[in-house]
Amino acid sequence: xxxxxxxxxxxxxxxxAGTEAAYQLGCRGVRVDxxxxxxxxxxxxxRTDHLAELVCSNSLRxxxxxxxxxxxxxxxxxxxxxxxxxxxxxxVPAGSALAVDRDRFAAHIGHRLASLPSVTLHRExxxxxxxxxxxxxxxxxxxxxxxxxxxxxxxxxxxxYFYDAISPVxxxxxxDEEKVFRASRYGKGGDDYVNCPMNEEDYRRFYEALLxxxxxxxxxxxxxxxxxxxxxxxxxxxxxxxxxxxxxMKPVGLIDPRTGQKPYAVVQLRQDDLAASxxxxxxxxxxLKWSEQKHVxxxxxxxxxxxxxxxxxxxxxxxxxxxxxxxxxxxxxxxEDLFFxxxxxxxxxYTESAASGLLAGINAAALVAGASPVVPPRTTALGSLxxxxxxxxxxxxxxxxxxxxxxxxLDRHVRGxxxxxxxxxxxxxxxxxxxxxxxxxxxxxxxxxxxxxxxG
Numbered sequence: 236x237x238x239x240x241x242x243x244x245x246x247x248x249x250x251x252a253g254t255e256a257a258y259q260l261g262c263r264g265v266r267v268d269x270x271x272x273x274x275x276x277x278x279x280x281x282r283t284d285h286l287a288e289l290v291c292s293n294s295l296r297x298x299x300x301x302x303x304x305x306x307x308x309x310x311x312x313x314x315x316x317x318x319x320x321x322x323x324x325x326x327v328p329a330g331s332a333l334a335v336d337r338d339r340f341a342a343h344i345g346h347r348l349a350s351l352p353s354v355t356l357h358r359e360x361x362x363x364x365x366x367x368x369x370x371x372x373x374x375x376x377x378x379x380x381x382x383x384x385x386x387x388x389x390x391x392x393x394x395x396y397f398y399d400a401i402s403p404v405x406x407x408x409x410x411d412e413e414k415v416f417r418a419s420r421y422g423k424g425g426d427d428y429v430n431c432p433m434n435e436e437d438y439r440r441f442y443e444a445l446l447x448x449x450x451x452x453x454x455x456x457x458x459x460x461x462x463x464x465x466x467x468x469x470x471x472x473x474x475x476x477x478x479x480x481x482x483x484m485k486p487v488g489l490i491d492p493r494t495g496q497k498p499y500a501v502v503q504l505r506q507d508d509l510a511a512s513x514x515x516x517x518x519x520x521x522x523l524k525w526s527e528q529k530h531v532x533x534x535x536x537x538x539x540x541x542x543x544x545x546x547x548x549x550x551x552x553x554x555x556x557x558x559x560x561x562x563x564x565x566x567x568x569x570x571e572d573l574f575f576x577x578x579x580x581x582x583x584x585y586t587e588s589a590a591s592g593l594l595a596g597i598n599a600a601a602l603v604a605g606a607s608p609v610v611p612p613r614t615t616a617l618g619s620l621x622x623x624x625x626x627x628x629x630x631x632x633x634x635x636x637x638x639x640x641x642x643x644x645l646d647r648h649v650r651g652x653x654x655x656x657x658x659x660x661x662x663x664x665x666x667x668x669x670x671x672x673x674x675x676x677x678x679x680x681x682x683x684x685x686x687x688x689x690x691g
Contacts, residue, residue: 252577252592259596261351330424420488432498483518557581
């Protein structure tokens with residue numbers, strides 16, 4: 236395999252992390268070779284050849300600034316994130332969540348990258364880590380077998396992994412509108428969700444059918460490891476009769492207008508496209524056989540005659556043992572010109588993956604410019620993620636989402652969780668703006684041609 240030019244960065248993977256990294260580099264005038272193996276080499280979960288195809292869900296989670304996910308998105312927006320730009324441009328109603336039309340989201344990212352003359356897209360598989368030159372491995376949780384072997388050889392250890400599952404999607408015109416009601420929890424965000432209310436008997440019947448449903452069998456050589464933040468519903472159900480009622484089927488904050496009462500349990504559907512023709516069954520990721528899914532899901536009031544544009548499915552997510560391999564800059568510890576970004580780097584979630592690509596892209600540009608890589612303050616959501624993946628002491632390391640618990644505590648006592656979170660957000664954004672101003676003052680300012688002029 237030919238080595239890349241020292242001034243050209245190879246980005247492996249056209250998912251959220253890879254496209255974000257390529258954009259950050261391209262907007263700084265750096266030449267980028269972006270490699271995406273689809274459609275020549277398909278995966279078990281992708282359905283299109285689009286860059287930045289959203290697979291598991293169409294939601295980037297909360298957009299509220301009193302939430303760590305919302306804080307991370309605001310930090311990324313201030314740093315010029317392409318993924319956040321695309322999400323805001325393709326947004327669909329989802330209460331306080333940032334949900335998008337998948338096709339419009341992917342099209343926006345593809346168009347923006349195509350408009351950058353320094354970014355070249357290669358539709359081919361990269362079977363191995365480039366032996367030299369600056370490279371960002373953002374191949375995602377569905378990394379090809381050949382590249383996986385190359386990564387395992389580089390890291391000197393077998394990959395870690397967990398199983399992740401995808402929620403089903405319902406065709407809108409097959410929902411029985413007489414049995415559902417529209418509302419967001421506590422009235423926040425308008426009537427953005429379709430709610431399927433259950434009484435106690437409805438729930439019991441659904442629960443028993445779910446426990447009896449046959450799953451898709453996993454590879455017998457693998458252990459059934461799941462990410463706690465995205466458990467299949469049948470796994471949650473086996474933990475206890477009421478587990479789902481305190482999880483994806485919790486009725487809190489919702490009143491059925493026909494009864495004036497809180498339902499015993501609720502299944503929520505979230506708009507999946509701008510035309511509102513498809514609705515995602517929120518939190519219903521699962522590994523059941525498709526025939527079983529149809530039977531169980533049609534026990535939900537309002538979905539008795541539902542047709543599904545996509546059933547839930549399970550896929551294996553691969554990631555590296557980041558604390559022993561990566562620096563907080565997302566560079567590897569043994570080779571400073573090699574980066575990992577996205578879910579394979581040890582973060583979990585769409586936004587977190589894009590955030591790692593953003594930072595890896597900025598730092599790869601720094602190497603091209605002959606500058607030092609940077610890390611946002613640990614007091615920011617982005618900085619706390621970078622610290623976690625590079626410093627986590629856990630022997631049984633698992634990927635993580637953004638969380639206020641990753642940020643260092645305040646240097647003063649603040650009474651009340653809401654007030655404490657607000658203080659964490661204010662501190663984070665203050666420190667993020669200082670970090671951004673330092674980028675703007677140096678050679679890493681965002682904007683075509685700025686890097687070339689700085690090096691000039």
